[in-house]
Every structure is written in C-alpha cells, then in structure tokens.
Amino acid sequence: MATVLAIETSCDETAVAIVKNREVISSIITSQIATHRQYGGVVPEVASRLHVESINPAIAQAFAEAGLNWTEIDGIAATCAPGLVGSLMVGVTTAKTLAILHQKPFIGIHHLEGHIYASYLSDTSLQPPFLCLLVSGGHTSLIHVKDCGVYETLGQTRDDAAGEAFDKVARLLGLAYPGGPVIDNLAKLGNPATYPLPEGNISLPAGGYHPYDSSFSGLKTAVLRLVKKLQSEGGEMPVNDIAASFQQTVAKSLTRRAIKCALDCQLKTIAVGGGVAANSGLRQHLQQAAEQNNLKVIFPPMKFCTDNAAMIGCAAAEHLNRGHTSPLTLGVQSRLSLSHLMQLYSKTA
Ligand code: KG4
Ligand code: ZN
Numbered sequence: 001m002a003t004v005l006a007i008e009t010s011c012d013e014t015a016v017a018i019v020k021n022r023e024v025i026s027s028i029i030t031s032q033i034a035t036h037r038q039y040g041g042v043v044p045e046v047a048s049r050l051h052v053e054s055i056n057p058a059i060a061q062a063f064a065e066a067g068l069n070w071t072e073i074d075g076i077a078a079t080c081a082p083g084l085v086g087s088l089m090v091g092v093t094t095a096k097t098l099a100i101l102h103q104k105p106f107i108g109i110h111h112l113e114g115h116i117y118a119s120y121l122s123d124t125s126l127q128p129p130f131l132c133l134l135v136s137g138g139h140t141s142l143i144h145v146k147d148c149g150v151y152e153t154l155g156q157t158r159d160d161a162a163g164e165a166f167d168k169v170a171r172l173l174g175l176a177y178p179g180g181p182v183i184d185n186l187a188k189l190g191n192p193a194t195y196p197l198p199e200g201n202i203s204l205p206a207g208g209y210h211p212y213d214s215s216f217s218g219l220k221t222a223v224l225r226l227v228k229k230l231q232s233e234g235g236e237m238p239v240n241d242i243a244a245s246f247q248q249t250v251a252k253s254l255t256r257r258a259i260k261c262a263l264d265c266q267l268k269t270i271a272v273g274g275g276v277a278a279n280s281g282l283r284q285h286l287q288q289a290a291e292q293n294n295l296k297v298i299f300p301p302m303k304f305c306t307d308n309a310a311m312i313g314c315a316a317a318e319h320l321n322r323g324h325t326s327p328l329t330l331g332v333q334s335r336l337s338l339s340h341l342m343q344l345y346s347k348t349a
Pocket of ligand 2: 111115136137274275306307
C-alpha cells in the first residue's frame with residue numbers, strides 16, 4: 001500500500017497530488033492557461049518559469065490538504081516524459097531533490113501511462129487487460145493495456161491529435177484557447193447534422209481503410225473551407241452548428257475505431273484518458289455504442305481527464321508496489337514511446 005507524492009509539470013499545469021494506491025488524498029492543479037491564452041497556445045519558456053514559481057506552494061498545499069507529513073510518504077514521483085523539456089525538468093528536479101533530502105525512492109512516470117491510470121481513479125477495481133482510448137492534446141491512440149508497464153499501441157493518429165484538432169478548429173472560429181471545452185459548450189447549442197464533415201479515414205495500399213488509425217488534419221481543413229465559404233456568403237457565422245457538427249464527427253470517428261478495436265481484440269472494457277475524455281459528445285457516443293456491443297466504458301472523473309498529478313501518483317504507487325524505482329540519474333525526454341517505458345526503472349521486484 002504505497003503513498004506517493006506526485007508532481008506533474010509536462011505542459012501548462014503545475015500539479016501536485018498525494019495518492020495512496022488508487023485513492024486521491026489531495027490534488028492541487030495550478031493552471032497557467034490564463035497566461036498562455038493571450039498567445040493563443042503554450043509558450044514553453046513562459047511555462048517553465050511559471051512552474052518554478054508555483055511548484056513549492058503547490059507541494060505545501062498538497063501536504064496541508066492531506067494532513068500528512070513526510071514520514072507517511074513512501075516515494076516521490078514526477079512525470080519525466082514526454083512533454084516540454086524545460087517544464088519536465090522543473091518537476092523532475094524538484095522530485096529528485098526531495099527524494100535525496102527525505103531519503104525516499106524516486107519514481108519517473110510516463111505522462112501517457114498517467115492518463116491510462118486516470119481511469120483507475122473512477123473504478124478502483126479496474127484490472128488489465130483492457131483497451132485504452134487515449135485522446136489528449138498531443139496524442140490519439142488505442143492502447144492494449146496488458147499489465148502495469150506493458151502496453152501495445154494498436155492505432156494512432158497519422159497527423160493532428162484529437163485535442164489539437166479541437167484547439168485548431170476553435171482558433172479558426174475565433175474562439176479562446178484551449179478550444180476543447182469552448183467547442184464542447186457551444187456544440188450543446190447547435191445542430192450536429194447541419195454540416196456533414198469527413199471522418200478522416202486512412203486508405204490502405206491494398207484497398208479499404210486502416211481500422212484503428214485516424215487523421216484529423218483533413219477534418220480541420222474541411223472546417224476551414226466551410227468557414228471561408230460561409231464568410232464569403234455573408235451573414236452571421238453559425239458557430240454553434242459548426243461546433244456541433246465538428247464535435248460529432250470527432251466523436252463518431254473515435255467511437256467507431258475504439259469499438260472495433262475492442263471487439264477484434266476481445267477486450268470487454270474501454271477506459272478513456274486524456275483531455276478529450278471530458279468531451280460530452282464523445283462520452284455520449286461511446287457510452288451508447290459500448291452498450292449496444294456489450295462493452296463497458298470507463299471515463300476518468302472530470303477533473304482528472306486533463307493534466308493532473310493524481311493520475312501520475314496512481315501509476316507511481318503501482319510501480320512502487322512492484323518494486324520499480326528510478327535512478328537519480330534519470331533525465332527528462334521530450335518524446336518516449338510507451339513501449340520503452342520500463343527503461344525508466346532500475347530495479348524490478
Ligand atoms: O490531457 P491534456 O490536459 O494535455 C495533454 O496531455 O495534451 O489535454 C488537453 C487537450 C486540449 O487540446 C483541450 O482542448 C482538450 O484536451 N480538451 C477537450 C475538452 N477538455 C479539454 N477537448 C474536447 N472537449 C473537452 N471538454
Ligand atoms: Zn496530458
């Protein structure tokens with residue numbers, strides 16, 4: 001039963017949590033979004049500086065809310081890959097320093113493994129094998145979760161990630177960053193059948209389509225063309241209908257692939273992770289399709305869909321329980337495939 005202090009600073013949230021196995025004792029998320037919004041996206045150097053300012057107060061707050069002290073902590077974890085290198089460095093350096101100071105093990109965590117573990121926070125009895133539909137700002141993948149640390153990616157996007165598509169479409173509609181939650185809200189007011197849009201199928205050389213891979217750049221271009229056409233026609237831009245049509249197309253595309261993949265692999269459970277797991281259209285579509293196919297779907301609690309440290313702590317607690325710890329020489333990496341994740345650990349039980 002490991003209790004872990006976890007730090008997540010891979011992008012624009014400074015997050016700290018204390019997690020006991022799959023139970024969140026405290027979770028602090030300091031968002032930098034208001035600062036980055038004025039630039040229309042995340043500015044890496046600004047992100048690193050803000051992490052430096054926020055990290056110590058966030059740790060103090062996590063301890064205060066948990067009512068715990070250092071003697072009750074078994075290990076200190078931080079996201080070490082993938083992400084913005086300067087931002088990751090802040091979290092990893094903080095975690096390693098605290099590990100030396102308090103003589104606790106250090107556990108480096110892969111950010112995407114954290115998103116996979118977010119579903120364990122809503123269903124503490126979840127056990128592999130299951131399929132994870134991971135849909136974030138940087139990734140769109142179908143992952144066969146075989147065991148802790150053992151993942152096989154069966155499908156992915158060939159270009160833009162689902163969250164990236166939401167952000168880009170929001171930008172071309174003149175909406176604020178990050179676009180996902182804004183489009184989600186506007187879509188509730190629009191008619192999704194107004195504009196038929198392409199789902200982004202990947203043709204195979206032998207004919208037909210790749211069953212699990214996706215593409216969202218064509219969809220984004222189709223929305224751009226539609227907006228230009230409507231602009232040239234004059235009148236008010238039907239932003240709600242465009243948002244609803246776009247969101248439904250993404251939800252359908254992700255749902256179709258996830259259901260087929262789960263059925264083909266005989267996996268009875270689909271766990272969703274990443275910021276787009278918060279999307280109401282995806283939640284509704286996938287839930288409905290899963291019920292029709294006798295599959296179970298698990299979404300993380302809303303506050304743990306987007307970046308947070310509770311999911312990192314949950315993954316770290318399981319690694320620590322298995323005797324996996326990282327060397328203090330472990331560096332950060334902007335990219336690291338999930339299949340290379342076990343190289344983060346020096347000891348295995
Ligand atoms: O997982 P996350 O916080 O960061 C990454 O690891 O990338 O995901 C952020 C992404 C952004 O692209 C954001 O627009 C999207 O998740 N997102 C949403 C919603 N909430 C966040 N997309 C669609 N609907 C939402 N409700
Ligand atoms: Zn993320």
